[in-house]
Amino acid sequence: MNISPINNEQDYQNALNRLEQIFDAEKGSTEGNELEILGILIEKYENEHYPIGYPDPIEAIKFRMEQMGYSQTDLAKIIGLKSRTSEILSRKRKLTLNVIRKLHNELNIPTDVLVQAY
Numbered sequence: 001m002n003i004s005p006i007n008n009e010q011d012y013q014n015a016l017n018r019l020e021q022i023f024d025a026e027k028g029s030t031e032g033n034e035l036e037i038l039g040i041l042i043e044k045y046e047n048e049h050y051p052i053g054y055p056d057p058i059e060a061i062k063f064r065m066e067q068m069g070y071s072q073t074d075l076a077k078i079i080g081l082k083s084r085t086s087e088i089l090s091r092k093r094k095l096t097l098n099v100i101r102k103l104h105n106e107l108n109i110p111t112d113v114l115v116q117a118y
Helices: 009-021 030-049 057-068 072-079 082-089 097-107
Strands: none
Touching: 009 030, 057 072, 057 082, 057 097, 072 082, 072 097
């Protein structure tokens, strides 16, 4: 096992290639341990060099509604008013702190996503 930090794109590609070679290694074996360490190093490099931003707040709400099988009427029960819900989903009204809290608690959407500008 010869593991070193991933400092550049070439190191990253080499780590990915090695990961692919040992992907089916048995946990606890020498290659299994190498696989686990490489996975951690690759994840760290990707988080630093290829960050994935948060989704748009309204799109996140719509996506979560679809996942849960919610209609606009169901969402209105959480937010309070059907007209307010419609305005929020059509981007005519901004999310308030109170609505953000309700959506976070009821739909389990992270507040970091909901507080973004849109």
